[in-house]
Structure formats: structure tokens, C-alpha cells
Amino acid sequence: xxxxxxxxxxxxxxDVLTVEEFARACHAEVRWVAELVEVGILAKRGHDQAAWxxxxxxxxxxxxxxxxxRDFEASIETVAVMLDLLNxxxxxxERLRRAGLDADG
Amino acid sequence: MEFKDYYKILxxxxxxxxxxxxxxxxKLARTYHPDVNKEPGAEARFKEISEAYEVLSDPQKRAAYxxxxxxxxxxxxFTPPPDWAAGFEFSPGRFSTEEAADxxxxxxxxxxxxxxxxxxxxxxxxxxHAKIVIPLEDAFHGxxxxxxxxxxxxDAQGRVSLREHTLKVRIPKGIRExxxxxxxxxxxxxxxxxxxxxxxxxxxxxxHSLYRVDGHDLSLTLPITPWEAALGAxxxxxxPTGVVEVKIPPGSRSGQxxxxxxxxxxxxxxxxxxxxxxxxxxxxDTERARQLYRMMAQELAFNPRQELGx
Numbered sequence: 001x002x003x004x005x006x007x008x009x010x011x012x013x014x015d016v017l018t019v020e021e022f023a024r025a026c027h028a029e030v031r032w033v034a035e036l037v038e039v040g041i042l043a044k045r046g047h048d049q050a051a052w053x054x055x056x057x058x059x060x061x062x063x064x065x066x067x068x069x070r071d072f073e074a075s076i077e078t079v080a081v082m083l084d085l086l087n088x089x090x091x092x093x094e095r096l097r098r099a100g101l102d103a104d105g
Numbered sequence: 106m107e108f109k110d111y112y113k114i115l116x117x118x119x120x121x122x123x124x125x126x127x128x129x130x131x132k133l134a135r136t137y138h139p140d141v142n143k144e145p146g147a148e149a150r151f152k153e154i155s156e157a158y159e160v161l162s163d164p165q166k167r168a169a170y171x172x173x174x175x176x177x178x179x180x181x182x183f184t185p186p187p188d189w190a191a192g193f194e195f196s197p198g199r200f201s202t203e204e205a206a207d208x209x210x211x212x213x214x215x216x217x218x219x220x221x222x223x224x225x226x227x228x229x230x231x232x233x234h235a236k237i238v239i240p241l242e243d244a245f246h247g248x249x250x251x252x253x254x255x256x257x258x259x260d261a262q263g264r265v266s267l268r269e270h271t272l273k274v275r276i277p278k279g280i281r282e283x284x285x286x287x288x289x290x291x292x293x294x295x296x297x298x299x300x301x302x303x304x305x306x307x308x309x310x311x312x313h314s315l316y317r318v319d320g321h322d323l324s325l326t327l328p329i330t331p332w333e334a335a336l337g338a339x340x341x342x343x344x345p346t347g348v349v350e351v352k353i354p355p356g357s358r359s360g361q362x363x364x365x366x367x368x369x370x371x372x373x374x375x376x377x378x379x380x381x382x383x384x385x386x387x388x389x390d391t392e393r394a395r396q397l398y399r400m401m402a403q404e405l406a407f408n409p410r411q412e413l414g415x
Contacts (some may be wrong), residue, residue: 005274006275007274008274009288010277015282021303024232045219051337056283056284068138071151072134084142098319
């Protein structure tokens with residue numbers, strides 16, 4: 001069986017994961033995902049949770065939030081601030097990289 | 106396997122209070138957390154710190170570890186004594202099986218069977234995540250790649266060990282950096298006949314000698330001569346799908362970009378390829394070349410520093 005070629009589905013820039021799938025991929029509860037939406041770590045969505053869909057960038061963001069929350073024993077609000085700052089650093093580093101400059105160089 | 110001195114890893118005394126342990130951990134976490142510190146080595150160091158804190162922050166685990174610790178030194182060859190944890194009851198840790206599998210053999214031989222997991226019954230397997238690095242060409246032509254992942258396995262006693270899991274995966278044409286290939290049922294196996302979890306493969310491209318990737322767009326530095334830049338020309342340029350001819354407009358300068366629409370990654374919609382022009386001077390390494398430069402100096406009244414007022 002291991003020789004069979006596996007074909008996966010692509011999770012990219014379009015919102016495809018349901019909230020249950022998304023929570024499972026984060027090893028978390030749906031309730032926790034709703035908290036991320038509530039504090040704005042994930043973009044606001046409508047009232048109908050069953051209609052929520054998520055993309056690859058949402059998953060990267062939520063998994064980062066889960067790590068920070070656990071490793072710093074931080075509240076979700078604190079994690080939201082940390083993420084804002086980390087994302088800002090990432091953006092600036094990316095601009096440096098594109099300008100041919102290295103932040104650590 | 107080596108005995109690990111968790112106190113030394115956190116830099117605290119054996120007599121440290123729970124509060125001192127927490128403070129030491131938080132300070133180290135701020136320095137080495139891989140979401141904060143991108144230096145190579147930070148992630149490995151943080152895993153060690155997390156593992157130490159996982160044991161020393163839990164009163165039961167710490168007490169059991171302390172009982173052992175009196176007999177061993179860091180780095181010493183270690184085998185857990187039989188029934189070493191008799192009389193202790195450990196609570197599940199903060200880490201999933203996947204995460205705990207990254208901890209040392211020392212940790213897993215002692216506490217491996219107490220990682221967080223659902224208790225009995227029909228339970229779906231955990232989803233798993235891995236990164237794969239593929240050549241950029243795969244995005245243009247599609248490919249089948251064989252990947253080997255180290256995955257955690259729980260034995261009958263619930264102990265975690267790592268085994269190799271080899272998969273052949275189809276890489277679809279048009280895949281982009283950061284996208285995920287989701288393989289249903291290829292995560293952790295379920296228990297009691299429940300389905301396995303999914304495996305998410307996060308796609309990254311190998312750095313390419315010619316092209317830089319930005320989303321679905323690519324860019325390439327295209328060297329041109331001063332006369333091609335000044336007079337305009339039609340020159341050849343490589344693209345991932347073959348050589349093309351491009352028109353350099355007269356009066357082009359270094360740093361100018363020419364966009365080749367739809368020549369980037371063939372996603373939906375397809376990306377573009379940007380040619381970043383770089384004017385390259387011919388070397389003045391022959392008498393004839395020097396003569397031509399001298400002729401330009403005489404005949405072109407050109408002062409590139411005019412705007413500097415000199």
C-alpha cells in the first residue's frame with residue numbers, strides 16, 4: 001500500500017477548512033477557535049459557525065497562537081498582541097529581504 | 106541513553122521553588138522560543154527547555170524525577186530502574202503525542218506513557234503536520250515525490266517512539282509556497298476502528314539559483330549591456346518553461362522591471378515573471394576596449410553627478 005501515490009487536497013489561499021477540521025488540525029476545541037475569532041487573531045466571521053471556512057494562512061496563525069499560549073502560559077489577549085508584533089517583524093524582515101538587505105547582516 | 110539534568114537545563118538549583126522554576130523557564134522561553142528567535146539551534150534548545158519545564162513544573166513528575174536524580178549525573182548512561190515511578194500518579198502533560206515525540210528518549214522512557222491522549226474507546230487519530238521542501242520546477246511541471254517522515258508511535262503501554270513513515274505524494278502543478286497538501290487518513294491512526302487523522306504537508310521551495318519566489322510571481326535578474334539599455338534591443342531570457350525573447354525598451358536603466366505576464370507559477374490565476382534589468386559594463390581589459398571607453402569619454406558629454414552639484 002505504501003507504494004501507492006497519494007493525492008491530497010490543497011489548502012491554500014481559499015477558505016476551505018470547516019471549523020471542526022480546523023480545530024482538529026490545531027489539536028484544539030472548536031470553542032478555542034471561536035475565541036481566536038472573538039479576539040481578532042483570526043478575521044471576524046459571521047454568527048453561523050457551521051459556515052466558517054479557513055485557509056492555510058489561518059492555520060499557520062492559529063498554530064502559532066497555540067504554541068505561544070502554551071509555552072508562555074499567556075492569555076489569548078496577550079497572544080493577540082504578541083502575534084501583532086511578530087507579524088509586524090515578519091513583514092519588515094520580508095521588506096528588508098526584498099530590498100536585498102538582511103536584518104541580521 | 107543519557108541522564109538529563111533538568112535543573113541544569115533551566116539553570117536553577119535543585120532546591121528551587123515552583124515560582125523560581127517558572128521564572129527561569131519564562132526567561133529562557135523569551136530568548137529561545139522558535140516563534141521569537143529565528144536563529145538556527147534555538148528550536149532544539151527550546152525543546153530541551155520545554156521538556157525540562159514539563160517535568161519540573163509538575164509536582165508529581167518533579168518528585169519522581171528527584172528520586173532518580175540523586176543517583177545520576179547529567180550525561181551519565183541511564184536506564185530507568187524497574188517500577189521507578191511506583192507510588193506516583195502523573196497527570197497528562199501539555200503536549201500532544203506528536204509534540205512529545207520530539208522530546209528526548211530519556212523523557213519518553215520515564216514519562217512517555219503519560220502524554221496527553223484520549224482515554225480508550227473509538228477515537229479519531231490526531232492530525233499531523235510536516236514541512237516539505239521541493240524544487241521550484243515541481244510547481245511548473247507537477248511531480249511525484251517520495252518523502253520520509255519520522256512519526257510518533259504509541260505502543261501497547263502508551264509509550265512514544267519514533268518510526269519512519271515513507272509516502273509517495275503527488276505534487277500538483279501550480280502549487281505555491283506556504284500551501285498545504287492535505288492527505289486524508291495519513292495522520293495518527295485512530296483507535297477502536299475510528300479513522301486516522303489527516304496529514305498536512307506545508308510546501309516550501311528550495312532556493313533557486315536563478316529565480317526568486319514571491320507568492321505566485323517570480324523574479325529574475327537579467328544582465329544587459331549598456332548599448333542594449335541605451336538603444337533598446339531584443340534579447341533572450343530564461344524562464345522556467347523555456348527561453349523567450351524579450352524587448353528591452355530604449356533608455357532602460359538598472360533596477361527597472363519588465364513583466365512577463367503569466368510566466369510565473371502556473372496557479373489559478375497564474376503568476377508573472379519579473380525581469381529585473383542590470384546593466385553590466387564590459388571589462389576594459391584590452392587596448393581596444395580601453396580605446397572605446399576613451400572615445401566615449403571624449404565624445405559623450407556625460408556627467409552622472411550633475412544632480413549632486415559637482
